[in-house]
Structures are given as C-alpha cells and as structure tokens.
Amino acid sequence: MRLDTILRVCAKLFIPFIFVFGLYVQLHGDYGPGGGFQAGVIIAAGVFLYAIIYGLSAAQRAVPKGLVEFMVPMGVLIFAGTGIYSFVVDTNYLDYNNLAHGDAVEGQHWGIFLVEIGVLVTVASTMIAIFYAFAGRGRQ
C-alpha cells in the first residue's frame, strides 16, 4: 500500500488526530466515558494504521520493539507504585485520600490520574506488542 497516494496522505492526516482523541479519552476518563484502557487501544490503533500503510519496519523505527517491551511492565509499575506511595502517606494500598497530603478530593483525583496513565501505557504497548508479534511472523 506504500504506493497508494490517497491512502498515504489520508493516513498521515488521520494519525495525529487519532492520538489526540486517544489523549482526550484518557484525560476525560474521570469525567465522562473513557479511561486508560480505551485510550490505550485508540493510541495503539494509531500505530497500527501507520504500520499498515507505511510498513512494519517504518512503524518499528517510530516505535521500537525495545521501547514497547519496556513500556509493558512500566505501566504496571506506575499503577503498583501509586499503591506503594499510599504507604508513604500513611494510608492503605491504593488509598488515594492522602495523596495530596490532606485534601481527599484532590488526592483521589491524582490517584485515578496516575493509575490510569499506568493502564494507558501497559494497554497501548501490549496491543502494539501483539500486533508486532503477528505482523512479524515469517519474516525472520
């Protein structure tokens, strides 16, 4: 598909908007429908589109395999680390009330925000890792 001008131009136009939409779903997850999981899938879909139109090797130059394999555990670390930080501020695991040192509402807000970033990172990178694994089959 690398030679099809219409597809290439349209994809190039779409991909930034897909990413921005993904971030919108991520950041508005606490007010409306959405959250880390959905946003992760949308952002991964942006990468898939790039890989389908421009080829797997181009996609792997933009989002290297090593980075993807690093991000999968990193997201879990962000999530679990937020829980561990709750110990430091003297509350139970994943209790966000004291995260902002007193203001419970602010604390919950921060807690959800951080945890959802962890979900975003892991979901997006896992989707990309699965895609790379399938798309790369038979190449080696």
Added chain:
Amino acid sequence: MSAEPLLLQDHLPALQVVVPLLGSVVVALLRQGPAAWVVTLVCAWSMPLIAFALLDQVMTNGTISYALGGWPREVSIEYRIDQANAFLLVLVSIMAALVTTYMPRSIADEIAPERQGWYYCMYLLCLCGLLGMAITGDAFNIFVFMEVSSLSMYGLIAMGRDRRAMVSAYQYLVLGTLGATFYVIGVGLLFTMTGTLNLYDMAGKLEAVENTRPLIAALAFIGVGIGLKLALFPLHLWLPNAYAFAPSAATAFIASTATKVAVYILLRIVFSVYGVNIAFGDTPAAAALLALAIMAMIAPSVVAIYQANVKRMLAYSSVAQIGYIMLGIALVSQTGLTGGISHLFNHALIKASLFLAVGCMVYSTGITRIEQMAGIGRTMPATMGAFVLAGLGLIGVPGTAGFVSKWFLITGAVEQGLWWLAAVIVFSSVLAMIYVGRVVEVAWFREPSGAAVSPRKPPLEMVVVTWVLALAVVYFGFDTDISAGVAGDAASLLLAGYR
C-alpha cells in the same frame, strides 16, 4: 509520618501480593536470566517472612481485615485472613521460596537463555496470583487472581523443552478458561441473590434466600468450575500432560501449590459462605463428592501404574491424592476435614520433593522414561534416596506425613460407620505402593545402563532442597502439631462457617 517498621506492619496483607507483582515487573525490565533469578529469590524468600508474620498476628489478635484502597468492605475489596488461609499462605510461600532456591541451574539447563527472564517474570506473577486467591475475601477478586495465576501458569507450562509442552499448555488453557468461566457464572448468580461480592457479607445474606434455585445452581457452577481448576476426577484431563511437559522446577511449584489453592477456594465457598447446612443439607453434594473422591482415588492410581514417563506417573498420582483431599471434604466432619486439610499440606511436601528429585535426574541425565531409569539409584544415590523417602510418604507408610493424613481420613470414615471406605483408602494406598515400587525396583535393583551409567553431578542446591522436603515428609510424620494440629484448627474454623 510514623516510623517505617510500624508502617509496614499494618500493610503486610497488601505486601504479600504486591511484592511478587513488583518483582515480576522488575524482572520483566531486567530480563537477564541470573539477575532475574536474584530478584525472584529475594521476593520469594520475603513471602514466608510476611506469611509467618501474618500467621502470628492471626494467632494473637484473631482475623485480620485489610481494606484495599481504604474503602469500606461493602464497596471494595477486603483482604481477610483467618487461620485457614494464613496456614495456606505459609504453605504456598514456603514452597515458592524452596523451589526458587532450587531452580536457577535447572532452568538454565531446560530453557533457552532469552526466555529465562520471561520464565521468572511469569513464575512471580503465578505466585502473586496464588497468594492473592488465598488472601482475598472478595468473590470476584478471587476470579481476577485466578486468571493472573492461570495465565502465567499456561506460559510456564508452554516453556517446557518438549514440543508437546505447547499443546498441553493449550489444553490447560481451554479447560482452565472453562473452569474460570463457570466460577464467574456462579459468582454472578450469588451476586444477584445477595447483592454483595464480599464473602463474609455474602454468608450473612444467604440465609434470607435459602432454598432458592439460583443459589443451588451457583453452588453447582462454582463446584464444577473449581473442580476443573483443582483437577477433580473426571475433570483432570489437563493435568497429566501439563505436569509432564512443563519445566521440572515449574512442575514442582505448580503441583505443590496451584491445586491446593483451588481446594481452599472450594472449602471457603462451600463451608464458610454456604455453610454446612445449605451446601450439604439441601443438596446431594456430599454423596456426589464422595463418589467422585472414591473414583479419583482408584482410577488415576491404576492409570499411574501403566505410565512410561515418570513425571506423568506422578501427575496421575496427584489426581489420586486430590481424591483423598476431596474425601476429607465429603465426610463433612471435624476428623474428615482435618484429614483432608492435612493431606493438602502433606501432599504438597511429598509431591514437591518427588518432582524435585525427578528434576535433579532430568538435569543430570535427561531421562524421563521409567525404563531408562534402570540402576539410576546406584549412580545417583542422593537424589533417588530422597525419591524413595518421599515415595514412602506418598504410600502413607507410618512415620511419614502421608500416614498422618490417611490416619485421620480412615478414622473419619470409621466414625461414620463407613468401614468399606477405610478399605478403599487402604486399597488405593496399595495401588500407590505398586506405582512407587515399580520406579524403586527399576532404579535400585537393576544394572545401570544407557544415560544412567554416568550422570553428571546435580548441583548442590538442587539436592539440598530436595532433601529438605523429603526430610520434612518424615518430620511431619512425627511432629503432628503443625500438619494435623493447625489443620484441625482450620477445619473447625471452616465447619463453623462465617455465621
């Protein structure tokens, strides 16, 4: 901010699950075999420390309740630890610590270097899932941890060096998913009837809806679902291949922990949540369990006699031993249940040391078939000595841990006037004598031949861990305070139920 040690003291229930989770993340980031093992070792040995501290707290202060996220238990997940699951936490974490100590060179031998990091990552995730299932007091959270442990277990099994490992992992994946689905359907029904997922609250609200059909259906769904997970005969089909083709160290760990945790879940739901009256009074569950337990004690034992692969033989024997544990449950009495729970503990020790001995043999010679084991007792006396000792425990020879639990089971059967059942237990033990005896005969009474003539020396840590467990089998045959005493406490606690 308060002092650091005090701070962590209150969070031990969360740490029990979070430490292996964090460990697996660190391992996934490191991904180098040796470094990964060191992280795994640190995490695995911190587990028994936490578990013993929890057991100590439970013994002195009674049940611990830990609200995850600080929310009240009606709206969130509660970790609830009493004597029954504190005991299980100790068992699982000690097994994990010992197997981790045993593992590095066996794994380096059986798994390609680039995969070793992932192996340790999944091993820690599996540990996290099993401990989570044991510690949580929330029906849906059990399902989540069940999936965590099962998914990582499929990965562990698929890493075996035989190509059939992949197929057996896939078989387990299909059946395991089916089991988890059945469990979650049952939990869904319970949730609709009681409006809560917290096991303790559920028990309180169950009386109001007693004798309703969804409740019985939920029990059936959960029974079948967990039955698949704990390989209750005839739902055991995934187990023999999975145990036979997984890496040796993984087999030892899975065989000594995974089915035991599933048994605990069944005990918890049947006894603590439903209570003896609803689960066994309103349904023929006891009779059905008894029939299945008897079949499980006989049929797989007979199959085990005809196995050519020693790991597969031990796997079939595991299915038979689960029959004993189920028998203890089906008797629904203090003595019977004590026997069942103590067999859960004893069988974990016995089977782990048998599988670890086989792991030493595989490391040294690559042999897995029984007929190739001719004379291996003479060339590898240390390893096969431990095998014999643990084998005696499996048969239930007096002076070994296996005898203690079988004694309780026989007493429990006789108490209810079921003399024929005592005869069945003895008959099944005779079958165990045949399949263990067959290996012993080949290993010790024949001239060494083939690969068995000149085995390479197994690493010291592998032999030592195998012997530690084999000696524990003997030790708990004499010191029954832990194996039978704590099991008795757990049994009376479970029989009393949450209400």
